[in-house]
Amino acid sequence: MKELVLGIDIGGTNTDFGLVDNEGRIWARGHLDTRQYPTAKGFVSALAEVVAKLLQKDKDFKMRGVGVGVPNANPFTGIVEDPPNLPWKGKVALRELLADQLQVPAEISNDANAAAMGELLYGVGASKNFVVITLGTGIGAGIVADGVLLQGRDGLAGEIGHVIAIADGRLCNCGRKGCFERYASATGLKETMHELLSRPGARSVLSGSDPRNLSSKQIFDAAASGDVLALEAFDYTARIIGKVLADVAAILSPEKFYFLGGLANAGEMLLRPAKKYFERDLLFIHHNKISFEISSLKDREAAILGSAALLWHKLGK
Amino acid sequence: MKELVLGIDIGGTNTDFGLVDNEGRIWARGHLDTRQYPTAKGFVSALAEVVAKLLQKDKDFKMRGVGVGVPNANPFTGIVEDPPNLPWKGKVALRELLADQLQVPAEISNDANAAAMGELLYGVGASKNFVVITLGTGIGAGIVADGVLLQGRDGLAGEIGHVIAIADGRLCNCGRKGCFERYASATGLKETMHELLSRPGARSVLSGSDPRNLSSKQIFDAAASGDVLALEAFDYTARIIGKVLADVAAILSPEKFYFLGGLANAGEMLLRPAKKYFERDLLFIHHNKISFEISSLKDREAAILGSAALLWHKLGK
Numbered sequence: 001m002k003e004l005v006l007g008i009d010i011g012g013t014n015t016d017f018g019l020v021d022n023e024g025r026i027w028a029r030g031h032l033d034t035r036q037y038p039t040a041k042g043f044v045s046a047l048a049e050v051v052a053k054l055l056q057k058d059k060d061f062k063m064r065g066v067g068v069g070v071p072n073a074n075p076f077t078g079i080v081e082d083p084p085n086l087p088w089k090g091k092v093a094l095r096e097l098l099a100d101q102l103q104v105p106a107e108i109s110n111d112a113n114a115a116a117m118g119e120l121l122y123g124v125g126a127s128k129n130f131v132v133i134t135l136g137t138g139i140g141a142g143i144v145a146d147g148v149l150l151q152g153r154d155g156l157a158g159e160i161g162h163v164i165a166i167a168d169g170r171l172c173n174c175g176r177k178g179c180f181e182r183y184a185s186a187t188g189l190k191e192t193m194h195e196l197l198s199r200p201g202a203r204s205v206l207s208g209s210d211p212r213n214l215s216s217k218q219i220f221d222a223a224a225s226g227d228v229l230a231l232e233a234f235d236y237t238a239r240i241i242g243k244v245l246a247d248v249a250a251i252l253s254p255e256k257f258y259f260l261g262g263l264a265n266a267g268e269m270l271l272r273p274a275k276k277y278f279e280r281d282l283l284f285i286h287h288n289k290i291s292f293e294i295s296s297l298k299d300r301e302a303a304i305l306g307s308a309a310l311l312w313h314k315l316g317k
Numbered sequence: 318m319k320e321l322v323l324g325i326d327i328g329g330t331n332t333d334f335g336l337v338d339n340e341g342r343i344w345a346r347g348h349l350d351t352r353q354y355p356t357a358k359g360f361v362s363a364l365a366e367v368v369a370k371l372l373q374k375d376k377d378f379k380m381r382g383v384g385v386g387v388p389n390a391n392p393f394t395g396i397v398e399d400p401p402n403l404p405w406k407g408k409v410a411l412r413e414l415l416a417d418q419l420q421v422p423a424e425i426s427n428d429a430n431a432a433a434m435g436e437l438l439y440g441v442g443a444s445k446n447f448v449v450i451t452l453g454t455g456i457g458a459g460i461v462a463d464g465v466l467l468q469g470r471d472g473l474a475g476e477i478g479h480v481i482a483i484a485d486g487r488l489c490n491c492g493r494k495g496c497f498e499r500y501a502s503a504t505g506l507k508e509t510m511h512e513l514l515s516r517p518g519a520r521s522v523l524s525g526s527d528p529r530n531l532s533s534k535q536i537f538d539a540a541a542s543g544d545v546l547a548l549e550a551f552d553y554t555a556r557i558i559g560k561v562l563a564d565v566a567a568i569l570s571p572e573k574f575y576f577l578g579g580l581a582n583a584g585e586m587l588l589r590p591a592k593k594y595f596e597r598d599l600l601f602i603h604h605n606k607i608s609f610e611i612s613s614l615k616d617r618e619a620a621i622l623g624s625a626a627l628l629w630h631k632l633g634k
Contacts, residue, residue, distance in 0.1 A: 163567050
């Protein structure tokens, strides 16, 4: 008997899932186009069909449960509320829908918390005090303290993306100004590049490109080729990451920060200067004691592993 | 048999201690003048003598252990390193000294962490997700997440006093600029008042007083009597508390902030405006869900109760 947990990563465009064993091996994978399902109920029905087929591949497969990483998920109530970028509106009782349809226990959490659980259970050299930072369209964080996921009173701890990085800075979707994610997410990097390109006399290989269509990959490529303005955009982003995480370190005293998500693909281009500014801004008791690392989970699989880890953890793996 | 834990609050001037039962009642109290003991060894010997006498008061008394709240204490190693304001220099193995001398288990932690444990074990209506903020000469914090004290990799979590509140702000003892404790501690309030009094044409009942001798109590009294400048000093302090704790709330999602220490004695004079600015600066998901309260432990006894709680917690009270 091969006991497996279904790990699901629900995104606005793609939903990826896999059957994961308790050591983090993925035995089967599947995919749905999230946009094809205007209701969560229809989505869960379609998912159940595909999963049933995956389970038939090997008669030894036994599904013990399902874990989901999805934005705006409340792990205590099992409800996803007004998920941004998803077709479903209002309060969606996703945990209940999944448990009913698949007839196994289900857990849901936001993607950063799922990533932190994945790092804890399946990570290489995982410590017991770390923070996983997801640098995507926005910024999230999953905090592990003494081997336990820090959830706060409502499961909504870790909203590091909404720490104020710059007083009276850029307007955020949350209605406030200067949030960390307006600077250090992929979206933030693009806005910084746009600002730099708008300077009088700015010269860059990206000059003349439509700023609305600029991708963080294009900025990375420009920086890698030595473009001064693109390098400046990364330096500015790194400066803000260093500053905010120095504050986070004073509060949490972690051993490691792990980075995940689109912008984390920039690797050393971002992390090396970010670490430099972090050490500069850090309280002396922490100097040279906290590392910056790219998540040890393979990038494409991190979300599936993390989601499965939510339930494996509950099963007492 | 009355089982008791010795709770000790070591300060630069006074050391207060008491024998505390597992429900937070203090059965006997004692006191030492910290400055009379140039070495920790001499201090612990003198302490043992006084404690022996306290224990003889009732033949039913049985001491189960000792807990100490002291600045710069590392709960993992049991060492106090270069404690500020204490006569002892270098690394002091205080936990070992106490356990040897008193022949019972000992625990040490910094004062804010001890206060948080006291609130958790003995507090009125204690939640499982809260932060105790000590507003004294400096600022400390003890963080409790899901009923567990958050210690970080080295027991040094909770250094909220060294979150940067104002970019390029006042110089801090830590060597950096703009730390929260340079603004929102008793010391910070005095510096703010001094700055306001230095403005051209400033008029206050405190005008003409030597700023070096100004106490936070004097500023409180002036504000209570309606002095506009003193009220402005409190308002500025509250603004900074609101701003920094809004960031802390985004990271930790607590249910409550408890305040302790000299400046917390200002009560509503400080907490009402601080809460107002906090709500203004807060991420919307937390609006009106996090309370500001003065610690429910009586102010004079909070440190002794908290120190005793460190050990009662370990004994599995």
